[in-house]
Every structure is written in structure tokens, then in C-alpha cells.
Amino acid sequence: MKRLYSLLGLFALALQAAPDASLPGAPGTNGSTTITSDSLDLNLGKKMGNKQGLFRGNVSVDEPRFTMTSKEMTVFFADNDAVQSLEAREDVVIKRKDGSSETWSEKAQYDMGDKKLTLLKVSKQPKVISKDKTVFADKIILYPEEDKMLTEGASRVMLQKP
Numbered sequence: 001m002k003r004l005y006s007l008l009g010l011f012a013l014a015l016q017a018a019p020d021a022s023l024p025g026a027p028g029t030n031g032s033t034t035i036t037s038d039s040l041d042l043n044l045g046k047k048m049g050n051k052q053g054l055f056r057g058n059v060s061v062d063e064p065r066f067t068m069t070s071k072e073m074t075v076f077f078a079d080n081d082a083v084q085s086l087e088a089r090e091d092v093v094i095k096r097k098d099g100s101s102e103t104w105s106e107k108a109q110y111d112m113g114d115k116k117l118t119l120l121k122v123s124k125q126p127k128v129i130s131k132d133k134t135v136f137a138d139k140i141i142l143y144p145e146e147d148k149m150l151t152e153g154a155s156r157v158m159l160q161k162p
Contacts, residue, residue, distance in 0.1 A: 031063070031064035033062070033064075034061070034062045034063075035060070035061050035062075035073070036058070036059070036060045036062075037055035037058060037060070038056060038058050039057055040054065040055050040056075041053070044077070044081075050076060050077075051076070051077035051081065052074055052075060052076050053074070053075045054073075055072065055073045055075075056072050057071065057072075058071070059072060059073045061073070065096060065097055065098075066094055066096050066097055067094070067097065068092065068095075068108075069091070069092070069093050070088035070089060070090055070091060071091055072088070073086060073087065073088040073089070074087050082112070083112055084112055085109065085110060085111045086109070087107070087109045088107070088108045089106070089107050090106060092104070092105045092108045092119075100130060100131070101129060101130040102128075102129050103126065103127065103128050103142075104126060104127050105119035105120060105121075105126030105140075106121065106122035106123065106124065106126070107119070107120040107122055108120070115143060115144070116142070116143055117141070117142040117143075117144060118139065118140070118141050119139070119141075121137075125137060125138060125154070125156075126139075126140050127140075128140055128149065131160070133157055134160070135149065135151065135156070135157050135158075136155065136156045136158075137151035137152065137153060137155040138152060138154050138155075139151065139152040
């Protein structure tokens, strides 16, 4: 059974120290971030290790600037209970709502502090598709707020005619 989780409601206790914390691409936005998945394991206790939420099965993130789908996603919390980072795994697709780009990868990591999205190769290269080009690489690092992209390892760019 698919369940709907409001990030703002579900993590209310965890986000008390940083009520404006949100997932990637949303700094300064007024909208909420909603995550749906088949199940959720939430560990907010310090004695069991890192504070984290593990979303499993048909994971979907709806955020004011983008949507993301994957099979699994882990949200990691800092000691002050703010969202620190997240990692999505298996069939990760991120689409900007303005239609400017989409990414496909087997693994994606987002660091809240660096505001950096990293797409990683597991068995096939991740790709970033925009209106005029498609970029493939072993590792693609995106800085969404700066509209900047870096690649590492084998890289290929396919240019489309306008």
C-alpha cells in the first residue's frame, strides 16, 4: 500500500531546529516537499547511530522546483536534527518542473551544505538531458543554484540541433 508522507509534518520533531530545511532545489521557496513511498523506517534516536529516514518502494518526491522518483531513498539528519543529505537509489529520475532538464541515474546524492547533486554510475552512466544537449559521464556533479555542471571519468556530450 502506497503511503503519503509530508516532509514538514513527518519530520516536525526533527526539523524543529531548522524549520525552513527542505530537499534539494528549494531554498527560499514557500512550498512544501511531499514524499510518497510504500514504506518508511524512521530512526530519530541517537543511540542507534545516525538519524535517518529510509523510504522504500515507489519513492516519489514532489517539491516546488522538481519531482524525483526512485526505488529507495535515505534522508540523513545532522546532530541538530536538520536535513543534512539524502541518497536515492535505483532508477533515479529527477525532472525540473520548468521543463529545462531531467536526469537519469542509478544513484544520486544531495548534500544540503554544499548544495550539490552528484549522479553516480553503478553499472551504466548517468545522464543529464536539456533542450540542446545530453551529457553522459561516470560521475556528474550538479550545482543547481549556480547552473553549473562538472563531470568525472569517461564523459560524452551529444548536441541537438535547435
